[in-house]
Amino acid sequence: MLYTVDGLVLRVQNHGENDRLITILTANGKISALCHGARSLKSKMANLTQPFVYGNFEINKRSGALPWVRGGSTNEVFYGLREGVEKMFLATYVCDVASELSGEGVDCSEILRLALNTLYAIMTDLRPLSQIKAAFELRAAAISGYCPDVLHCEDCGTENSENTYFDVMNGAIVCSACLEKRGAGLGKKYSSVYDDVRERSVLVPLNPASLSAIRFVLYSPQEKIYSFSLSKEEDLRMFARAGEEYLLNHLGHGFDSLDLYYSMI
Numbered sequence: 001m002l003y004t005v006d007g008l009v010l011r012v013q014n015h016g017e018n019d020r021l022i023t024i025l026t027a028n029g030k031i032s033a034l035c036h037g038a039r040s041l042k043s044k045m046a047n048l049t050q051p052f053v054y055g056n057f058e059i060n061k062r063s064g065a066l067p068w069v070r071g072g073s074t075n076e077v078f079y080g081l082r083e084g085v086e087k088m089f090l091a092t093y094v095c096d097v098a099s100e101l102s103g104e105g106v107d108c109s110e111i112l113r114l115a116l117n118t119l120y121a122i123m124t125d126l127r128p129l130s131q132i133k134a135a136f137e138l139r140a141a142a143i144s145g146y147c148p149d150v151l152h153c154e155d156c157g158t159e160n161s162e163n164t165y166f167d168v169m170n171g172a173i174v175c176s177a178c179l180e181k182r183g184a185g186l187g188k189k190y191s192s193v194y195d196d197v198r199e200r201s202v203l204v205p206l207n208p209a210s211l212s213a214i215r216f217v218l219y220s221p222q223e224k225i226y227s228f229s230l231s232k233e234e235d236l237r238m239f240a241r242a243g244e245e246y247l248l249n250h251l252g253h254g255f256d257s258l259d260l261y262y263s264m265i
Ligand SMILES: [Zn+2]
Pocket: 153, 154, 155, 156, 157, 158, 174, 175, 176, 177, 178, 179
């Protein structure tokens, strides 16, 4: 069966002498496909089968064999992502997360759109990289079914408090007054360990600006999630930490591409 599909190349692996095995994220799921001869300089498919390429792929599928790419054309190649290793590793992390949150034969339209918008934001320096990264992480977690409830304190219901904590493992927020009460209830003084990992709790301190940013990213239409600014460094730092803690704690592991990104900044 021959068909065409639009998709984003998430991963490229060498295969055999001259072939590539690519993982493509499409709106209808993730596909692994072979590209015969794609590593040859003369191959028309050398450009199509690069990381971060969003293309239209002609795929041949036979029962019992891996699908293979017969041809295709590029829609967007995101060349700018290769300008610096920092951007390239962050883009690789975005693709790794998108790969983990997608599956074969399932609707992946939202995660595909999010990944494409994020690669574009990284390439064009739309916002600071740490802001783009955290917005992606929070929205990716929400798409995969882990949307936290950050509108009200999970204990008293207050909406706005000067000091709030992101209760990462419960997907909720708790105000500082309620956290004090919890500490008192347990007969312990927690004031010095609020922002550290405590048993199975992960509490990330938030100020009003970073909490507003989290709400904006989770509850706005997806195409708007990068259209805000955080003016103070502390706001950005808190927002960035919240995004990463939330996604990685729910996935339960880190990523080599993320370690590489941090080794560059
Ligand atoms: Zn409260």
